[in-house]
Amino acid sequence: MSSKNFLYIGIGSQNINLKPKDFERTWAQDLMLKINDDWNIWACDPRYYSDKMLKAIENSNWIDHFLPLDICDEWSNVPLFDAWNCTSVLEHVKKEKANNFIVGLRSKVSYDSMGYIHIDLSDHNLTHESSIYYEKKDKYYRSYLNKITKDEWLNIIDKHFVYSRCKSTLDRVSLYDVKVK
Ligand SMILES: C[S@@+](CC[C@H](N)C(=O)[O-])C[C@H]1O[C@@H](n2cnc3c(N)ncnc32)[C@H](O)[C@@H]1O
Numbered sequence: 001m002s003s004k005n006f007l008y009i010g011i012g013s014q015n016i017n018l019k020p021k022d023f024e025r026t027w028a029q030d031l032m033l034k035i036n037d038d039w040n041i042w043a044c045d046p047r048y049y050s051d052k053m054l055k056a057i058e059n060s061n062w063i064d065h066f067l068p069l070d071i072c073d074e075w076s077n078v079p080l081f082d083a084w085n086c087t088s089v090l091e092h093v094k095k096e097k098a099n100n101f102i103v104g105l106r107s108k109v110s111y112d113s114m115g116y117i118h119i120d121l122s123d124h125n126l127t128h129e130s131s132i133y134y135e136k137k138d139k140y141y142r143s144y145l146n147k148i149t150k151d152e153w154l155n156i157i158d159k160h161f162v163y164s165r166c167k168s169t170l171d172r173v174s175l176y177d178v179k180v181k
Contacts, residue, residue, distance in 0.1 A: 006034045007081040007108065008043040009071055010089035011063070016056045026174070027087045030116065031062060034083065042081070046070040072097060072104040080110040087118040090153065095146040099156055106160040106180060115161075115178040119153055122171035 008031070015022070022028035035041065044067040049057065057066045069075055086105065093101050109115065124145060148156075150173045154166070157175070164177035 004034070004037070004039045004082045005079045006031070006039045006041050007084040008041070008063075009045075009084065009086040009105070010092075011043050011045045011057070011066075012047075012088075013053065016053065016063075017061050025087075026116065026118070027085045030083075030085060035062065039083075040064050042067060042078070044069050044071060046073075070104070071108065072100045075108065078108070080113070081108055082110055082113050084109055084113065084115040086115065088120050090117065090119045091121065091124075091145055091148070093146060094144070095148060098146065098148055098153075102156050102160055109180065111180050113180065117157070117163075117173075117175040117178055119150075119173050120171065121150060121173065 008027070018028055018031070023032070031041070041062055042065045043063045046069055057063055067075065067078065084105070090098070090101065150168055153173065160181055161178050162181050163175040163179070165175070167174045167176070
């Protein structure tokens with residue numbers, strides 16, 4: 001059994017099980033490499049999940065350990081993560097929590113860790129459930145986009161992390177090989 005730990009931040013409702021179409025996406029490709037290498041796969045999300053969804057998470061084809069927690073919370077009995085992925089989460093974090101989120105993330109990963117950040121800066125289709133923000137354990141979802149710009153995010157992230165590549169278009173930004181500063 002590998003001693004390496006991977007954290008996927010913000011499962012949402014669409015990714016409880018990996019589906020063939022997911023393998024076109026960076027996060028799923030990266031995850032498969034880790035699974036094949038026998039990493040422990042963790043996922044966190046503070047949103048409300050029905051009992052049915054929690055059961056699905058328990059039986060997920062990729063999640064070994066689920067943390068129903070916010071990245072900003074103090075976590076106990078959880079290892080520091082060697083690799084992590086934060087896809088399409090940051091744009092939904094409450095604006096005033098943006099800095100805390102990055103500080104919280106920094107506190108959960110090891111000094112040698114490597115991560116991936118993807119932020120969708122588009123207007124989204126906010127009638128779609130995957131575009132939601134959930135208050136912690138809030139049963140009712142609400143549409144929320146913080147509208148933080150790419151440059152504002154880079155300023156916040158640069159205080160704690162460095163990255164090898166930033167790929168961006170008008171409506172999305174991806175940071176590769178994100179490491180602790
Ligand atoms: C739009 S979904 C993205 C889901 C998935 N990562 C994807 O790419 O499809 C955003 C998810 O991030 C979760 N999230 C929001 N704030 C979070 C936080 N502070 N810590 C962990 N997860 C959070 C939300 O509850 C939601 O499930």
